[in-house]
Amino acid sequence: MKLEARSRIQDQDQKDIKYMKAAIAQARKAYKLGEVPIGCVIVYEDKIIGRGYNRRNTDKTPLAHAEITAIKKAGKFMQDWRLEGCKLYVTLEPCQMCAGAIVQARIPEVIMAAENPKAGCAGSVMDILNNPDFNHQVSVKKGVLQEECSKMLKEFFLELRNRNKLLKEKKGS
Numbered sequence: 623m624k625l626e627a628r629s630r631i632q633d634q635d636q637k638d639i640k641y642m643k644a645a646i647a648q649a650r651k652a653y654k655l656g657e658v659p660i661g662c663v664i665v666y667e668d669k670i671i672g673r674g675y676n677r678r679n680t681d682k683t684p685l686a687h688a689e690i691t692a693i694k695k696a697g698k699f700m701q702d703w704r705l706e707g708c709k710l711y712v713t714l715e716p717c718q719m720c721a722g723a724i725v726q727a728r729i730p731e732v733i734m735a736a737e738n739p740k741a742g743c744a745g746s747v748m749d750i751l752n753n754p755d756f757n758h759q760v761s762v763k764k765g766v767l768q769e770e771c772s773k774m775l776k777e778f779f780l781e782l783r784n785r786n787k788l789l790k791e792k793k794g795s
C-alpha cells in the first residue's frame with residue numbers, strides 16, 4: 623500500500639476513535655440514569671450533528687434507543703429524513719428496530735464497538751444492515767473501542783445484579 627493511502631486510513635482510524643469516544647460519553651449519560659449504557663453519535667462532514675443515549679426506562683418507551691434519538695436529531699439538522707453522507711457511531715451493535723431505521727435513513731456507514739450476540743442485527747442474530755434484498759446496504763466497521771464498551775456494559779450488569787440481590791435479601795429479612 624502506498625504511504626499516502628496508509629496515512630489516510632490511519633487518519634480515519636483516529637477519527638473513528640474520537641467519535642466513538644463521543645458515543646461512549648453518551649452511553650455514560652444512560653449509565654447515570656440506571657439505563658443500559660448505550661450511546662450514539664452521527665457525524666456529517668466531520669461534525670457531530672446528532673447525539674443519543676438509551677432512555678428506555680426513563681421515557682417508558684422501547685423507541686428511546688440511542689440510535690433513534692440521534693437519527694431524529696440528525697434529521698432535524700439536515701432538514702431531511704435522508705442522512706446521506708453521514709456516519710453513525712454506536713457503542714453496541716444495533717437492534718432490529720435501529721438497524722431498520724438506519725436503512726430507512728439511507729445512512730451509508732455504521733461504526734460500532736461491541737457486538738450483541740442476543741439482539742444485534744448487523745450480523746449477530748441477522749443482518750438487516752447488509753441485506754441485498756433491501757434497496758439500501760450499509761457498510762459496517764466493527765470493533766472500534768470494543769473493549770471499553772464491553773467493559774462498561776459488563777460493569778453495568780454486574781452492578782444491576784448486585785443491586786437486585788441486595789433488594790431480594792432486604793425483602794427476605
Ligand SMILES: [Zn+2]
Pocket residue numbers: 687688689716717718719720721
Ligand atoms: Zn435499538
